Amino acid sequence: MAEAHPVGFQWVMEAKKRGAKVFHVDPRFTRTSALADTYLPIRAGTDIALLGGVVRYILDNELDFREYVLAYTNAATIVSEQFADTEDLDGLFSGYNPETGSYDQTSWQYEGHGNHTRARGTGKERETAAGLEHESHGAPVAAETHRDETLRHPRCVYQILKRHFARYTPEMVERVCGIPQEKFLELARAWTENSGRERTGVLVYSVGWTQHSVGVQYIRTGAIIQTLLGNIGRPGGGILALRGHASIQGSTDIPTLFNLLPGYLPMPHHAEHPTFARWVDSIRHPGQKGFWGNSRAFAVSLLKAYWGDAATPENDFCYGYLPRMTGDHGTYQQVLNMIDGHVKGYFLLGQNPAVGSAHGKAQRLGMANLDWLVVRDLFMIESATFWKNSPEIATGEIVPEECRTEVFFLPAASHVEKEGTFTQTQRLLQWREKALDPPGDCRSELWFFYHLGRVLREKLAASTKPRDRALLDLAWDYPTHGEYAEPSAEAVLKEINGYEVATGRPLGGFAEAKDDGSTAIGCWIYSGVYADGVNQAARRKPGHEQSWVAPEWGWAWPANRRTLYNRASADPQGRPWSERKKYVWWDAEKGEWTGYDVPDFEKTKPPTFRPADDASGPEALAGDDPFVMQGDGKAWLYAPRGVLDGPLPTHYEPAESPMRNPMYGQQANPTRKVYDHPVNRMNPSPPEEHSDVFPYVFTVSRLTEHHTAGGMSRTVRPLAELQPEMFVEVSPELAAQVGLAHLGWAHLVSGRAVIEARVLVTDRLTPLRVDGRVIHQLWLPYHFGTEGLVTGDSANDLFGITLDPNVLIQESKVGTCDVRPGRRPTGPALLDLVAEYQRRAGMTADRRVPIVTTDAAGGDAAGNTDERSAEAARDGGGDA
Amino acid sequence: MFRLGLRTFIEGWPVYRQLTGTDPLGRGAAAQSARSAGLTARTETADSMARSVCPYCAVGCGQRVFVSDGQVTQIEGDPDSPISRGRLCPKGSASKSLVTSPLRQTKVRYRRPYSTEWEDLELDVALDMIADRVLAARDETWEDVDDAGRPLNRTLGISSLGGATLDNEENYLIKKLFTAMGALQIENQARI
């Protein structure tokens, strides 16, 4: 955090000054470690084992915040007797289908829920990254559950949790993660001692956590700890995700993502959502508790914002215009499709995948096989010059005279040359004023897309083709101003906020959304950002002139709430858990919720409220159900559905690991998304043979002085001067073993690439003793490429493509490699070296990565190969 | 004259001022030279100041952007921000160098198929050419219905990547336009 989010880190230092203990867990000692009370080095990819150890420590010593856990979580809920745990099945849960590599979640359900929910596989959810829809709400589950408030029932969640994590002992943590037991116990003790009525603890992660084949389950393990300790919805608690781009939260909320529409509404699926009613019901889940009950109004209002007058009740508000998903259309699938010649044109908007995405060569080969590419950026980045300046030019894999891709480079306006909002990592929208006009041909994306839409519509004006109706009927009238006819960002923000169609009056919030077409809302969770016709995101009341919650600086979604689920900061009766940790509470005299923040609860619903038996939606929430977006109003220690790789987190080895899984026969995540494509050969891991060809673990992260793929930092003189060169950090022990000299050169080899870097021998990296052997880890920054003021090989070239099944994010924080002294070969000799490693490791073109490595699934012996056909794996046919 | 001169000389000596004045650590007035006393901060004489946000990471530090004669002359931390309290890290502090970098591209560049060099192109011509290519790619790869006759309304012939560095308003228009043209393969860094 001190390295990559330095200004945010000042608050950690403030807390430390007031007595907070700071623990830092990282494969590498960083500036954060230097300022922490305790630093725990960890083997990359083993965080679930560590955090699972903390869960076991809490449960074994009964250190959970019992009142909170009983009232606000599903700890007491009883689970179906068909459920079988990884303890029973050697690392698999019940319902695993080796044919599709995915789970049927029926047996994971709560007791008595079998009839409410359809039994089926989850391959489709994986292909469409359906887990992302849960960014604002839980997975569907019926409201009524069987509970045992004594927590003794053998099938209640609490007891299931206890059994599941029983083997995550301090000894096991040491064996898997390489963390000495005393250090682990110091962490577990401090975390539990600093949680409860009087105290709260916070978990902070950077989004490298999401770049694992089990990334979602990392975060779930953290959530289980924080929920057991009563640290959710309370001040000084929570789980803080430190995201890495100025508005990456905004681009998830208003998604430029294939599977979502604004506000986490799903993009329709051709088979699942044939009609408007089916689509809406799949979001609304009739019979459930919670605010998603209103989703018909959100869906209708979005379609009204998109298609204006053309969207009527008679035509289902133009639902038919929406394109349909049939499977995985994510960025990695797209890139493989580019290589295979299926994609014609590609837009890159302030993003540099040639350096920033996993498997750089696949990215560049994909770009070299397009009809056309549009790059919009401030600088000439590697993704714009792949055809004349890339590693593949040197090896002859791309020849400019033979590369047909037509490239348009359009210079972009910078953040000071346009106005608009960024959503930062705490869901806070902040409006930027424009300082000056952009130079030359530079334009904002707002300008480019508005005018592209205008030109497209002009060109199609005479068209009678049905396919062109969606473009011609689009509500695309934005006021423009100035010499360049820049569209008004404020007008767009007003549409995002939503307005009454008849009068144009901006809505005050999503509670005003209507399902009859009388309101239009571009992104329902942002409704309120333009309440009263005032740009609330532009509010800048100085921090020192307001309370510590600072509610009048910018605007946070939803409803300007700074801490989500803050009803949980009060006890079931609505009283603060303690004076010290007071945040939101029930004012009995006034008959309303009040406090320092906007209460995350219906304002006048008393703590004693009990819903009618047949209630659904928000009316079904009791006065002590704080988790208002969950189908049962409870925080989920155990996820009966929605998490595709299991109701509970389980330690699996990374897709590429030098080690056999010490905990289960199942080696790696059995539901991870693999792509069997000739370009994407994965290094072997146990129990496969030849994992010793790639004996070292490497991980990558950021330098303080550079930003992601370097397009905004290697091009900027002061930053380029501060970190001028690509390097690799190695421990003195590894340097001695391999013969690497400090400040000399080394090259690293994976089954995809060879890259070189200067050697930095440092005890910031330490060999770990893991399961009776020594594991060496290497660390690299991933910012370098061939353009800019300072250049170097790209660390992301080393990675292959394997994805988390829930969100289709790649595993690019851990892989295996070999390291050798000296510079890498150049030209065709480089390809020969990779080929030699592939041959030695048995990475033939027809090899399939083994998915199931235990016979507990009912399949054949350990080490068998996945049965799926390459085609099914590629197009996500599975059970689509 | 000489005495007075010597006294003035001694009083003007930074160590003397540091020891006798209100700035014993010598970080403020004591260390100020006559030259720096006569200078004015360019933030004070700027023609305008815009309140902005750092474009790098998602902490969202407040920035003040000072402009004189149509040029950004300074970008510094906004002390009013309850998030950053006026601080900027090395990247945020380099924002002025970012927006004024001589490496910034300000002209459209065009690479023909099989060419080895960039060429110039007018912006409106480029926009028109891109629109033609979008329509052609869409026509070539359009899918009306699936094998079972269910609607698809889409093209898988067009991809887009990017958005995490852009404004919400921009992402909104990008998604809206692509969705209306049936382009589904729209992604950004949040997937990466």
Ligand code: SF4
């Ligand atoms: S100044 Fe540094 S910490 Fe603050 S937003 Fe910018 S990059 Fe992030």
